[in-house]
Amino acid sequence: MADFDVLILGAGSGGYACALRAAQLGLTVGLVEQDKLGGTCLHVGCIPTKALLHAAEVADSAREAGQFGIQATLEGVDMPGVNAYADGVVSRLHKGLTGLITGRGITVIEGRGRLSGPNEVTVTAADGAEASYSGENLVLASGSYPRTLPGLEIDGERVITSEQALRLDRVPRSVIVLGGGVIGCEFASVWRSFGAEVTILEALPRLVPAEDEACSKALERAFRKRKITMRTSTPFQSVTTTDDGVAVTVEGANGEQSVLEAELMLVAVGRGPVTDGLGFEEHGVHLDRGFVVTDASCRTGVANLWAVGDIVPGLQLAHRGFQQGIFVAEMIAGLDPAPIDETAIPRVTYSRPEVASVGLTEAQAAERHGAEAIKTLTYDLGGNGKSQILKTQGFVKLVQRVDGPVVGIHLVGDRVGELIGEAQLIYGWEAHPEDVAPLVHAHPTQNEALGEAHLALAGKALHAHS
Structure with missing residues (x-):
C-alpha cells in the first residue's frame, strides 16, 4: 500500500490547488514543501508585487489629487511601511491557506523532495534527516526561480x-x-x-x-x-x-x-523551471531546456506521474497552475474534466496603465486563419464615462474571424485587469459580436467598454465614431 493516493512535490499554486481538490474528492494527499505553503506567487511573486503596485497607485493618487479638486501632497514613500503592509497581506493569506490545508486533512511534509523511484519521493529535512514516501500518483509542482543571463551575476545588492x-x-x-x-x-x-x-x-x-x-x-x-x-x-x-x-x-x-x-x-x-537535481530525468521524465514535457492532460509519459505549474512549458501564471492542479486531481479521481485551453488563459500586466488580454493577438489570428479571414475593431476608452472619471486612457481591441466568433480581446487602461473575466467568458463562449451586443452593462462602468466594443463590431456603434 502506498502512503498516499496523491503525493505532490511542491506547495505553490499548482501543487496546493491539486492537494485541496484531491482531498475534496476523498483522496489521501501528501504535500512536500521545503519552504512555505503558497510558493512563489504568495510569498515572492503575485501577491507582494501587486501590494507594491497598489501602494504605487496610492502614491500617484496623492501626487495627482489636485486634478480632482482635492488638496493633498505626497510627502514621501516609507518603504519599511510599504513592506510591512505587503507582509501583512501575505501573512493573512498564508494563515488562511495553512488553515485550509490542515482542515482538509492534507499531510504536509517539510523538506526538500526529490524523485527517487517510480512512485516514491525522498525528502531531506532541514536537519539533514531523510525519509521516503510513496504515492499511487505523483504530481511534480516544483515551481520556478528568477532567471539571469550567461555571465551576468546577481550580487543581491546592486x-x-x-x-x-x-x-x-x-x-x-x-x-x-x-x-x-x-x-x-x-x-x-x-x-x-x-x-x-x-x-x-x-x-x-x-x-x-x-x-x-x-x-x-x-x-x-x-x-x-x-x-x-x-x-x-x-x-x-x-x-x-x-x-x-x-x-x-x-x-x-x-x-x-x-x-x-x-x-x-x-x-x-523571466523565470526558469526548478527541476535540476530533483531526479526527474533519472526516472524517465523528459526535460526540454529544464522544463517538464507533458501532454495536454499534464501527463509526463511515466505511469501515474504528472506535472503542473511553472515547470510545464507555457504561460508561467499562478491561475494556470491552479487550473492544472485542479485538472490533475480530477483526472486522478476518475472524473472527466475538460482539457485546459491555453489560449483561453487570461493575461494581465499590472502596470500603470494595465494591459490585459485573452485569446489570440491580431498577428496570431492572421497566422492561424489568414489575414483576409479576420477583422479587428478598437474602441477608445475616451468614449467610456467611468474611464473619463478615472482619467485613464486606453482601448478595447477585438479580433474577430470574419462572420465568426471573437478570437481575441485586448485591453489597455487603469484597472482593465478587472474586465478580463467577462472577456474570458466571451472568448470561451465563442461568442459572435451579435451575441454580446444585447447584454446590458451597468452605467457608468468600465465594463461598458466591452459592451460598446461589441456593439461597434456588430455595426451598432453608439458612443464611438463610425
Missing part, C-alpha cells in the same frame, strides 16, 4: 532579482530594468510612481512582446508620458559595479556600445 527587489528598504534613486516583459514593466511602474528614475532595456523591438502590438505601443506611449525611459532592440552586454551603483554596457541599433549608469539594476528576464 544587481538584483524581482525577489530581492521586494525586500528593498528604500526607494532607489535610479534603476535600470533589464527586461521589458511583465515583471520588468510592473517594477518599472512601481519605482516610477515612488519617484525613481527608471530605464527599461529590452532586446526585442517592443515592451510586453507577447501581447498584441497595439497594446505594446499604448503602454510605451503611457510610459513615455510618465517619463520612463525605454530602450528597445537594445541587447545587454555587461554590467560592472561602481562607487555609486552600476554601469551597464548595451549595444545600440548601429552596433555601437554605450554605457548607462544607475543605482541598481533589476534583472527581469
